[in-house]
Amino acid sequence: MNAPLLATPVPASGCSAPPVLRERGQREVFCGLTGIMWLHRKIQDAFFLIVGSRTCAHLMQSAAGVMIFAEPRFATAIIEEKDLAGLADANAELDAVVERLLARRPEIRMLFLVGSCPSEVIKLDLSRAALRLGQRFAPQVRVLNYSGSGIETTFTQGEDACLTALVPTLPAQPVDAEASLLIVGVLADAVEDQFRRLLAAMGITRVAFLPARRAADMPAVGPQTRYLLVQPFLGETARALENRGATRLAAPFPLGAEGTAAWLRAAADAFGVADDVFEAAISAPRERAHKALQHSRATLRGRRIFFFPDSQLEIPIARFLARELEMELVEVGTPYLHKDHLAADLALLPAGVQLSEGQDVDRQLDRCLAAAPDITVCGLGLANPLEERGLTTKWAIELVFTPIQGFEQAGDLAELFARPLNRRALLEV
Amino acid sequence: MHLTVWTYEGPPHIGAMRIATAMTDVHYVLHAPQGDTYADLLFTMIERRGKRPPVTYTTFQARDLGGDTADLFQRAAHDAYERFKPAAMLVGASCTGELIQDDPAGLARALGLPIPVIPLELPSYQRKENWGAAETFYQLVRSLAGPHMPTPGTARPARKPGEPARCNILGATALGFRHRDDVRAVKELLARLGVEVNVVAPWQASAADIARLGQADFNVVLYPEIAGLAAQWLKRAFGQPTIATVPIGVGATRDFITEVARLAGVDATAVLADETSRLPWYSRSVDSTYLTAKRAFIFGDATHAIAAARIASEELGFKVVGLGTYSRERARDVREAATRLGLEALITDDYLEVEAACAELQPELVLGTQMERHIAKRLGIPCAVISAPVHVQDFPARYSPQMGFEGANVIFDTWVHPLMMGLEEHLLGMFRDDFEFNDGAGSSHLGHGAKPVIPGRPEAPNPEPTTGLNADGRPDDRAHPVVESGFDPDGPPRNDGELVDKPIVLSWAAEAELELKKIPFFVRGKARRNTEKFAGERGISPITVETLYDAKAHFGR
Numbered sequence: 001m002n003a004p005l006l007a008t009p010v011p012a013s014g015c016s017a018p019p020v021l022r023e024r025g026q027r028e029v030f031c032g033l034t035g036i037m038w039l040h041r042k043i044q045d046a047f048f049l050i051v052g053s054r055t056c057a058h059l060m061q062s063a064a065g066v067m068i069f070a071e072p073r074f075a076t077a078i079i080e081e082k083d084l085a086g087l088a089d090a091n092a093e094l095d096a097v098v099e100r101l102l103a104r105r106p107e108i109r110m111l112f113l114v115g116s117c118p119s120e121v122i123k124l125d126l127s128r129a130a131l132r133l134g135q136r137f138a139p140q141v142r143v144l145n146y147s148g149s150g151i152e153t154t155f156t157q158g159e160d161a162c163l164t165a166l167v168p169t170l171p172a173q174p175v176d177a178e179a180s181l182l183i184v185g186v187l188a189d190a191v192e193d194q195f196r197r198l199l200a201a202m203g204i205t206r207v208a209f210l211p212a213r214r215a216a217d218m219p220a221v222g223p224q225t226r227y228l229l230v231q232p233f234l235g236e237t238a239r240a241l242e243n244r245g246a247t248r249l250a251a252p253f254p255l256g257a258e259g260t261a262a263w264l265r266a267a268a269d270a271f272g273v274a275d276d277v278f279e280a281a282i283s284a285p286r287e288r289a290h291k292a293l294q295h296s297r298a299t300l301r302g303r304r305i306f307f308f309p310d311s312q313l314e315i316p317i318a319r320f321l322a323r324e325l326e327m328e329l330v331e332v333g334t335p336y337l338h339k340d341h342l343a344a345d346l347a348l349l350p351a352g353v354q355l356s357e358g359q360d361v362d363r364q365l366d367r368c369l370a371a372a373p374d375i376t377v378c379g380l381g382l383a384n385p386l387e388e389r390g391l392t393t394k395w396a397i398e399l400v401f402t403p404i405q406g407f408e409q410a411g412d413l414a415e416l417f418a419r420p421l422n423r424r425a426l427l428e429v
Numbered sequence: 430m431h432l433t434v435w436t437y438e439g440p441p442h443i444g445a446m447r448i449a450t451a452m453t454d455v456h457y458v459l460h461a462p463q464g465d466t467y468a469d470l471l472f473t474m475i476e477r478r479g480k481r482p483p484v485t486y487t488t489f490q491a492r493d494l495g496g497d498t499a500d501l502f503q504r505a506a507h508d509a510y511e512r513f514k515p516a517a518m519l520v521g522a523s524c525t526g527e528l529i530q531d532d533p534a535g536l537a538r539a540l541g542l543p544i545p546v547i548p549l550e551l552p553s554y555q556r557k558e559n560w561g562a563a564e565t566f567y568q569l570v571r572s573l574a575g576p577h578m579p580t581p582g583t584a585r586p587a588r589k590p591g592e593p594a595r596c597n598i599l600g601a602t603a604l605g606f607r608h609r610d611d612v613r614a615v616k617e618l619l620a621r622l623g624v625e626v627n628v629v630a631p632w633q634a635s636a637a638d639i640a641r642l643g644q645a646d647f648n649v650v651l652y653p654e655i656a657g658l659a660a661q662w663l664k665r666a667f668g669q670p671t672i673a674t675v676p677i678g679v680g681a682t683r684d685f686i687t688e689v690a691r692l693a694g695v696d697a698t699a700v701l702a703d704e705t706s707r708l709p710w711y712s713r714s715v716d717s718t719y720l721t722a723k724r725a726f727i728f729g730d731a732t733h734a735i736a737a738a739r740i741a742s743e744e745l746g747f748k749v750v751g752l753g754t755y756s757r758e759r760a761r762d763v764r765e766a767a768t769r770l771g772l773e774a775l776i777t778d779d780y781l782e783v784e785a786a787c788a789e790l791q792p793e794l795v796l797g798t799q800m801e802r803h804i805a806k807r808l809g810i811p812c813a814v815i816s817a818p819v820h821v822q823d824f825p826a827r828y829s830p831q832m833g834f835e836g837a838n839v840i841f842d843t844w845v846h847p848l849m850m851g852l853e854e855h856l857l858g859m860f861r862d863d864f865e866f867n868d869g870a871g872s873s874h875l876g877h878g879a880k881p882v883i884p885g886r887p888e889a890p891n892p893e894p895t896t897g898l899n900a901d902g903r904p905d906d907r908a909h910p911v912v913e914s915g916f917d918p919d920g921p922p923r924n925d926g927e928l929v930d931k932p933i934v935l936s937w938a939a940e941a942e943l944e945l946k947k948i949p950f951f952v953r954g955k956a957r958r959n960t961e962k963f964a965g966e967r968g969i970s971p972i973t974v975e976t977l978y979d980a981k982a983h984f985g986r
Binding site for chain 1: 435463469470488512525529555
């Protein structure tokens with residue numbers, strides 16, 4: 001194994017820092033509870049219990065745009081009038097709900113109590129509840145808590161909050177551990193396996209993923225941990241990992257051929273992988289990615305794209321579309337701009353691009369309609385109304401629900417944007 | 430606290446949104462955090478609306494809570510007025526907004542907007558979507574039509590001779606189950622009777638339309654869950670009688686016509702004679718004999734569940750074995766309907782209870798909501814959807830009403846198609862060993878799909894593979910047509926052992942087991958249960974072929 005090197009500092013975006021339009025108004029975005037949609041699939045023996053209102057339950061069954069009825073590993077403990085009026089002890093009620101739930105689902109090993117807007121406003125202390133229930137159900141079930149409330153989290157920040165809650169529970173690495181790589185953020189299982197193979201081909205074999213697929217397999221962390229983020233929305237998780245002594249490897253996010261290569265490069269550099277070994281490992285898949293991008297380039301080249309804020313993936317995706325598919329960026333909106341984690345991606349954006357952070361949806365719609373972009377990336381509430389106005393749209397949520405990271409998915413990511421344009425060209429009605 | 434996975438109804442402010450969105454010039458300012466904006470997609474994605482719902486959310490955040498959320502509300506209301514120039518404004522709070530107690534009503538009043546501003550008090554922790562819709566519609570009607578109310582005690586002026594009667598059609602909303610098509614079906618019926626429509630509301634109505642509701646002679650209430658409250662008020666305020674019959678099914682449509690004719694003072698004979706429904710003949714035709722006494726389980730909102738029970742028992746000759754609703758506000762009506770059928774109504778909003786009841790009753794057809802469609806799929810029972818909560822499939826491109834004679838045609842097709850056809854059923858019973866024409870292969874008219882396998886239940890009730898199709902006969906993979914997500918929405922099969930009755934532990938002789946397998950899968954579960962009940966009561970063990978046939982003779986089936 002090669003000796004680990006410390007990560008080189010990210011080039012600051014410096015003079016190329018693009019202007020950011022900051023807005024505060026009506027935001028048309030999901031709350032952090034929505035992250036449960038993919039988190040509950042990723043950690044196969046975890047259950048997510050939202051402590052909230054009927055609205056939370058309704059959101060969860062509607063968020064994917066249709067109702068999904070297979071019994072999922074999430075549910076809502078709906079707060080009722082009697083809980084608010086103090087007629088019932090909310091904690092006792094919660095304990096009873098958890099007891100019923102765990103009796104019904106004996107295979108569950110990890111339970112997340114997930115805070116919501118109402119539970120936050122009435123200041124229901126879920127961390128104490130998690131402690132109490134954790135003691136009661138140990139060692140079978142570990143009980144953790146985080147907030148997915150819309151007053152504190154936007155959409156993908158729910159995943160950040162969940163992983164942040166996990167970090168303190170991760171086992172500690174032995175003091176004499178060798179350096180290891182931790183890849184942080186939910187990835188499709190197939191993408192995880194691809195990355196593991198690519199890193200192994202470079203000789204980096206001490207690789208773990210957070211979150212793991214099962215509660216018992218959560219990775220150890222410590223001062224010898226070098227971590228790479230796969231998602232740009234994991235600010236708090238990163239901070240928690242650093243509190244455990246881990247070191248972040250700065251890199252652009254692994255979207256597109258260029259992004260993936262640079263992301264892997266950061267790992268290779270940290271683990272002292274020789275250039276020829278690195279090249280040998282990635283040249284074939286990178287070539288495949290370039291080839292796959294050809295299919296969509298003719299459709300996308302020179303087309304103007306507008307991003308409404310949604311998942312925080314907007315900036316790395318915009319970088320990919322601008323640099324690898326020659327699209328023109330009209331406005332790149334993001335709910336929250338983590339300048340540090342996005343430094344490498346920001347530095348690669350074309351000069352003068354208009355960024356916006358936060359939202360005032362009506363004003364942004366005015367800007368979008370005035371700019372008349374060729375394609376608009378937006379949430380499900382806006383897509384059909386914009387289509388009706390003659391615009392072509394791409395639902396942002398699909399970018400979170402689809403494997404898009406890595407070389408093998410670069411073509412798929414481009415195709416997600418090409419398809420609505422191709423479809424519009426096809427239709428004669 | 431109440432543990433739930435899925436809900437039949439959303440919170441009450443969703444009901445208010447359904448009213449506002451149905452209308453043309455009413456705006457709703459909702460004190461709510463950003464996550465509540467998900468509600469827009471119900472309308473833009475499920476109903477495929479080309480316009481955003483007319484709702485402004487204040488989207489307050491945690492950092493606003495210490496400061497001035499009241500100011501945020503006022504700015505939002507003011508900006509919404511300036512931008513959208515609505516003719517009337519609804520103001521209120523969602524569940525979280527309710528907790529911070531900012532008094533949207535007072536704040537909006539203080540703005541002095543030059544339009545009617547209607548405050549909504551929708552208690553989110555007690556009430557649900559349909560209640561919210563009813564309350565919102567009632568408040569709108571009272572506020573906008575109220576100023577035109579005659580002095581109490583004034584008699585309604587009689588219609589001039591020769592002037593046609595006029596009525597309002599009340600209750601159709603955005604995101605309603607076939608509301609769009611029901612309005613058209615009912616308008617067509619009324620036109621044939623020579624009755625004029627004064628206002629349809631809230632569907633595509635303006636605030637000015639609501640103001641002139643009082644000009645009609647009577648009200649037609651399509652969905653009592655939504656318009657019942659407003660109609661009661663209109664009756665008190667304007668002396669307008671209400672047509673109580675909901676015209677779903679042939680019998681109910683005939684009753685509806687008779688009732689309208691009586692109120693409108695017209696002769697309905699011609700319209701009744703020229704009945705356009707094929708249901709009565711299709712149901713009488715010999716091919717339908719196999720529908721006789723099919724065991725149907727019915728669950729939905731009260732209006733559709735009650736109507737379905739009548740159609741099932743009186744018009745198709747089914748045996749209704751279960752009837753229930755999630756509409757607690759109308760529990761009494763459903764209980765009465767159930768009593769008429771000799772049943773006890775199931776009143777619950779917990780779908781696990783519905784599933785348990787369905788598994789227990791072992792129906793041959795489930796008439797329910799999208800929830801029951803999934804329950805039925807898991808239990809391997811054919812199903813047709815009769816009620817909200819809505820799914821993208823409940824907004825078909827074609828005209829597909831539930832009401833009127835055309836609605837009865839639609840219902841006949843929708844309910845009968847998932848069932849096994851008559852002679853096919855017999856052939857399956859006669860020749861069990863045919864390698865390609867057996868019950869495992871599914872009914873021939875539905876094609877051949879993947880076979881759902883229920884692990885851990887090799888011989889639980891109805892364990893055999895079904896058609897692998899949706900209840901409506903379409904392939905399963907189209908059940909989730911909107912999001913092309915990277916994960917499997919149906920996921921791994923659940924561990925539902927506790928929900929389905931385990932067979933009583935009785936031993937079966939191998940021969941009897943084999944004989945049982947010769948019984949078609951759609952009645953096999955019933956045969957097993959009957960036999961085990963019969964054996965258990967008589968202390969027979971093991972169960973032999975003789976026991977099986979003794980039980981068959983005993984139960985008559």
